[in-house]
Structure formats: C-alpha cells, structure tokens
Amino acid sequence: MGPEKLRKTCLLIGGIASCAMSAFHFVLPHVFGWARFVDDIPPPIRWGLFSINVFFSSLLLWGGLITIITTLKDKDSGLLSYFIFSGMGIFWIINASYQVLYPFPVATIRWVLLGFGISVALLYIVGVLLSFGQRSPKRRVMV
Numbered sequence: 001m002g003p004e005k006l007r008k009t010c011l012l013i014g015g016i017a018s019c020a021m022s023a024f025h026f027v028l029p030h031v032f033g034w035a036r037f038v039d040d041i042p043p044p045i046r047w048g049l050f051s052i053n054v055f056f057s058s059l060l061l062w063g064g065l066i067t068i069i070t071t072l073k074d075k076d077s078g079l080l081s082y083f084i085f086s087g088m089g090i091f092w093i094i095n096a097s098y099q100v101l102y103p104f105p106v107a108t109i110r111w112v113l114l115g116f117g118i119s120v121a122l123l124y125i126v127g128v129l130l131s132f133g134q135r136s137p138k139r140r141v142m143v
Helices: 003-033 042-073 079-101 107-133
Strands: none
Touching: 003 042, 003 079, 003 107, 042 079, 079 107
C-alpha cells in the first residue's frame, strides 16, 4: 500500500471510529442507566451532566464526519486539512492520556476504551505525518 492510500485509509478509519464512539456516547446514559444515579443531585447539575454528554457526542460526530468528508475530497492536503486531522489526533491523544492517568473504573471496559483511544490516536498521527510527507514546502501553506 502506497503512502497516499495508507494516509487515506488511516484517516477514514479514524473518522469512522470517531463517529462510532460518538454514536455510543449518545446512548451511553441509557446503557449505564445514569438516570437512577442522579436523582439526588441538584437539577442544574443533572441537566449539565446529560447536556455535556450530548454536546461532546455532537462535536465528536462532527469531527469524525469532517475527517471522512475532507479525506474523501482531499487529494493534496491543505492547511485546513492539517488543522482538522491534527485537531482530531490531539483529541484522541488527550483521550488516551486521560485514561492512563484516570483509568475507567471497570477493569474489562478500561482496557477496551484505552486500546480504542490509542488506536484512533495512532491512525490520526499516521495520517497527519503522511500528509506532511506528501507535500512540497512551497504548497504547504495553501488552504
């Protein structure tokens, strides 16, 4: 597989994985039954808990979709593409780092989530590095 095909494959898989995690986060409160645990907290905090999850899920979905769209339309990564791919890569690096510092409290899920975060971070890192490698210095500043 050539570098361009590898770049696109990594970024497409990274975008799809981001969208999948977003979809999971939209239903996460129902999967783990959050409602039964938040009855005793003040209503504004309860609202904040659920709203932050929806806002996060929406942003992650958007990041995944924009990664997919940009990768499919992109033959020669411009500055905007670098910002999109780098931003998503940084998100996943922070995600994995947070999980190392503050592991998920359920052991079996902990390792799945950490492996997922590291894997998606690596996909974006490879995609970004290959994007830099494909461009001539003169065109690198173009959007």
